[in-house]
Amino acid sequence: KAGVTQTPRYLIKTRGQQVTLSCSPISGHRSVSWYQQTPGQGLQFLFEYFSETQRNKGNFPGRFSGRQFSNSRSEMNVSTLELGDSALYLCASSPSQGLRETQYFGPGTRLLVL
């Protein structure tokens, strides 16, 4: 089975712009979660989608949003980019929802905001 794929892998944007990141889960996986990784804050949970519905959201401003499509693919959007949004954004998928599910991560999208 192919793993989790994320596009693009690298992105450079300037402050004030917006960005959309894409994630394709492992085939058959219906749950997708997003995490932000920075040197200062570490790995932080952004949000989780299951059956096209956001099930949980981390402590991030409203500039961060996401959605999930009927084929389980997910996108996250960051509007009005700030320098502090520079990070590695990781997507993870799991077969279903729940604490016992193992999440499998993609390679991430490295976003640099100038």
Add this chain to the structure above:
Amino acid sequence: AQKVTQAQTEISVVEKEDVTLDCVYETRDTTYYLFWYKQPPSGELVFLIRRNSFDEQNEISGRYSWNFQKSTSSFNFTITASQVVDSAVYFCALSEEYGGATNKLIFGTGTLLAVQP
């Protein structure tokens, strides 16, 4: 509040040495899962193991072993006869049932393991 602590920021060992990575967690729930992930320089988090709160049996997988002790809220990871390919950042993570069904993982700050040849 739920929390995962990895007190060791960096560890450097010479190849073939054994190394233990520590993980201490805090949770208010009785049902929870613990995970270890490996992050090589490429950035992808690679799943290593999952352990539920009701199973305190230690596990061994090749050169890897895990010691789960609820009494001390610890879930330590040992690499036996380390190899250069083991060099990576290792993360311990927790998921708990509090608040309903969720896939949310709480990660520790990670331990950078450098294995020198």
